[in-house]
Amino acid sequence: MSRFVWTADLAIDGSQIDFQHRQLLEAMADLDEALLAGQPQRVAEVVSFLHLYAETHFADEERVLALIAWPGLERHRQLHAAFRARLGELDRCCRWGDRQAARALLAFLEDWLLGHIRGADREFAAEVRALRQRQQPGQTAGT
Ligand SMILES: [Fe+2]
Numbered sequence: 001m002s003r004f005v006w007t008a009d010l011a012i013d014g015s016q017i018d019f020q021h022r023q024l025l026e027a028m029a030d031l032d033e034a035l036l037a038g039q040p041q042r043v044a045e046v047v048s049f050l051h052l053y054a055e056t057h058f059a060d061e062e063r064v065l066a067l068i069a070w071p072g073l074e075r076h077r078q079l080h081a082a083f084r085a086r087l088g089e090l091d092r093c094c095r096w097g098d099r100q101a102a103r104a105l106l107a108f109l110e111d112w113l114l115g116h117i118r119g120a121d122r123e124f125a126a127e128v129r130a131l132r133q134r135q136q137p138g139q140t141a142g143t
């Protein structure tokens with residue numbers, strides 16, 4: 001079984017943020033599979049998807065943080081920017097079919113992204129859940 005499997009400790013808001021984190025995890029599982037299967041074309045496609053989707057996710061997450069007036073928004077933006085810079089470097093190497101770079105990228109994603117979701121993203125979970133409750137009263141967030 002893939003090690004990139006959604007677990008309850010990754011839940012943040014029971015809504016959009018969780019959905020996007022799941023998509024990122026699934027793409028990491030795809031990348032792992034493509035690397036194991038030795039499929040460079042698929043590796044390149046998944047890396048490119050991961051890059052684009054991470055951008056979308058960060059922009060959406062930062063919008064939500066602005067909505068709740070999260071005091072750590074600037075700091076959080078900086079964390080995303082540092083990730084983006086490193087991802088850009090590794091992505092460029094992957095485009096040239098460097099398998100080693102693709103493995104390094106996956107290891108980086110596993111370490112950084114999962115650590116980020118369990119750490120920095122978790123810090124605003126309660127506030128974003130409260131926002132979701134206000135947006136959709138009657139629904140239980142976090143399930
Ligand atoms: Fe996130």
Ligand SMILES: [Fe+2]
Nearest residue numbers: 061116120121
């Ligand atoms: Fe984040």
